[in-house]
Amino acid sequence: MALLEVENLQTHFRTPDGINRAVDGVNFHVNAGETVAIVGESGCGKSVTAMSILRLIPEPPGKIAGAIRFNGKNLLEASDKEMRAIRGNEISMIFQEPMTSLNPVLTVGRQIGETLRLHQGLSAQEAEDRAVEMLNLVGIPEAKRRVREYPHQLSGGMRQRVMIAIALACNPKLLIADEPTTALDVTIQAQILELMKDLKHRVGAAIVLITHDLGVVAEVAERVIVMYAGRKVEEAAVGPLFRNPRHPYTQGLLGSMPKLGSSLTGEETRLAEIPGLVPSLKKKIPGCVFASRCPKVTDLCTQYAPALEEKAPGHVAACHYALREEVVAA
Amino acid sequence: MFAYIVRRVLATIPVMAIVALFVFSLLYIAPGDPAAVIAGDQATPADVERIRASLGLDRPYLVRFGAWLWDILRGDLGTSIFTNLPVATMIRQRIEPTLSLMIVTLILAVSIAVPMGVVAAWRQGTWIDRAVMGFAVLGFSVPVFVVGYVLAYIFALELDWLPVQGYTPFSRGFFPWMENLILPAVALGSVYIALIARITRATMLEVLQQDYIRTAKAKGVGQRSILFVHALKNAAVPIVTVIGIGMALLIGGAVVTESVFAIPGLGRLTVDAILRRDYPVIQGVVLLFSFIYVLVNLAIDLAYTLFDPRIRY
Numbered sequence: 001m002a003l004l005e006v007e008n009l010q011t012h013f014r015t016p017d018g019i020n021r022a023v024d025g026v027n028f029h030v031n032a033g034e035t036v037a038i039v040g041e042s043g044c045g046k047s048v049t050a051m052s053i054l055r056l057i058p059e060p061p062g063k064i065a066g067a068i069r070f071n072g073k074n075l076l077e078a079s080d081k082e083m084r085a086i087r088g089n090e091i092s093m094i095f096q097e098p099m100t101s102l103n104p105v106l107t108v109g110r111q112i113g114e115t116l117r118l119h120q121g122l123s124a125q126e127a128e129d130r131a132v133e134m135l136n137l138v139g140i141p142e143a144k145r146r147v148r149e150y151p152h153q154l155s156g157g158m159r160q161r162v163m164i165a166i167a168l169a170c171n172p173k174l175l176i177a178d179e180p181t182t183a184l185d186v187t188i189q190a191q192i193l194e195l196m197k198d199l200k201h202r203v204g205a206a207i208v209l210i211t212h213d214l215g216v217v218a219e220v221a222e223r224v225i226v227m228y229a230g231r232k233v234e235e236a237a238v239g240p241l242f243r244n245p246r247h248p249y250t251q252g253l254l255g256s257m258p259k260l261g262s263s264l265t266g267e268e269t270r271l272a273e274i275p276g277l278v279p280s281l282k283k284k285i286p287g288c289v290f291a292s293r294c295p296k297v298t299d300l301c302t303q304y305a306p307a308l309e310e311k312a313p314g315h316v317a318a319c320h321y322a323l324r325e326e327v328v329a330a
Numbered sequence: 331m332f333a334y335i336v337r338r339v340l341a342t343i344p345v346m347a348i349v350a351l352f353v354f355s356l357l358y359i360a361p362g363d364p365a366a367v368i369a370g371d372q373a374t375p376a377d378v379e380r381i382r383a384s385l386g387l388d389r390p391y392l393v394r395f396g397a398w399l400w401d402i403l404r405g406d407l408g409t410s411i412f413t414n415l416p417v418a419t420m421i422r423q424r425i426e427p428t429l430s431l432m433i434v435t436l437i438l439a440v441s442i443a444v445p446m447g448v449v450a451a452w453r454q455g456t457w458i459d460r461a462v463m464g465f466a467v468l469g470f471s472v473p474v475f476v477v478g479y480v481l482a483y484i485f486a487l488e489l490d491w492l493p494v495q496g497y498t499p500f501s502r503g504f505f506p507w508m509e510n511l512i513l514p515a516v517a518l519g520s521v522y523i524a525l526i527a528r529i530t531r532a533t534m535l536e537v538l539q540q541d542y543i544r545t546a547k548a549k550g551v552g553q554r555s556i557l558f559v560h561a562l563k564n565a566a567v568p569i570v571t572v573i574g575i576g577m578a579l580l581i582g583g584a585v586v587t588e589s590v591f592a593i594p595g596l597g598r599l600t601v602d603a604i605l606r607r608d609y610p611v612i613q614g615v616v617l618l619f620s621f622i623y624v625l626v627n628l629a630i631d632l633a634y635t636l637f638d639p640r641i642r643y
Contacts, residue, residue: 054548056547086550087549088550088551092549095544100540100541100542101541101542101545102542102545103546103560104542104638104640105563105637105639106559115550118549118551119550152639163545166545166549
């Protein structure tokens, strides 16, 4: 049994001009200790998927349907109390904005210690001692002093380290990281990723990594889920996905990555892009969700939605024209 | 921090001087001649003139202001024209009821209004929120004396739970003291409660949208702790500011409330002094109120550091 099984997840929001289907029928699973990346551009439902797992979507206007099974227990049927016992303890989360995700008026130690006191019943003193250990673990120097400081006294990278310390304090089984490096400098990004990889081995947590940065995906993920317009359009292990993307959207995403060693002066200096924008999720799209931007679009695509099919072992994609086995030698 | 406090206390001196000049001038300009009032209807112009000279009212304006200010600096607020008692003594006799009323009102208002605002923000758009906001509008629009009379009618006359009027000194025990203060405090506090509840709600609504509230939820923090620890502490600065500004409402309202509930406090003293043109008393009381107001706001500025570690002096 997988650690996390998401079945037909639908997260919809009521808005004044119709229902926004931010996530529309997504299935995936995460095994214990595994790192799964969810990629896609802004507005494709990655973050909403992540927030839905912990039920952090405000309801109303949001509404989550389907099933989210964690260790076999459907979280959508859990009581508020049961959810609180899971959040920060068995499943924890790191957010994109380290600058605003920490409470500015509480000390770092208090914010790390809070989960420990809440979930493990530690005393204030024990929680602070453990907070110092956690700060050491995430590589913050002078942890004893830092533990009494406030977030504004720390840099962005340090704050994200503190977020990681909070998330890992209770040794969760699953860590959801929503664009954990997006707001950071490139050098700090690498450090944070390294830290996450290192801690994952120590703690043994599974990670769901939400990102639009394919470089990050290649660095840490084992399996990749590509989302577009609230749906999963492709899923594969990281190697096959990068070598052999099946869905035109994935191909577009990979094509828009700058490549090391490519000429800056030659003919093709311009990065490839995917024209257009993610379609409005307020209208039902009859055919393929990517049809409006797909370079290979045909009448079939605009009329019939392609099903997710296994194109190769462990490699699924939702495209009428994706090849089943790679016949063309790449 | 200490240097800041010293600077702020010193800065109150010019403020108080300006207030003093203003208070003094206001009465100088105001119509009505205390000498004529004291002399009564039967007096001849010569009598009035003699009284005026004895009060020093015939001296030039600036000379009088200077003399008055000099006396104040030596701790002498002057002598009442009517009772011939030192103003300081009169204030000392009357200050307990007023301070009691203001402190009880303050505690009552804050302890009711803040939770009200927090709950309204948490339950935004529900009937609880609408009830709190409706109450706030009512609190703003109904004058203190109306609230006072209605409360006195219901709780004192009809239900006979509490005394109608009067004041019992604290030295006679906490409960008798409190019994007399509940109705005046609620009457005086209604505007104040409305003001604080509204600001609390508005600030909390903003704070509850912040990323760190989502972080707290993701950590499994309970709703009460999210509201009263994670959110309220962030909302504290505007709320505390309004509590300080609202002190002016309390001071103004105390005058009316004391009249409605026949409380022998500074408010009553002020009203009586104004009616009799008892200049030294009016000046003394107004100066005292200004001083309290300035001090309260200084205390509030300093309190910011307790709530927000980013504020440093």
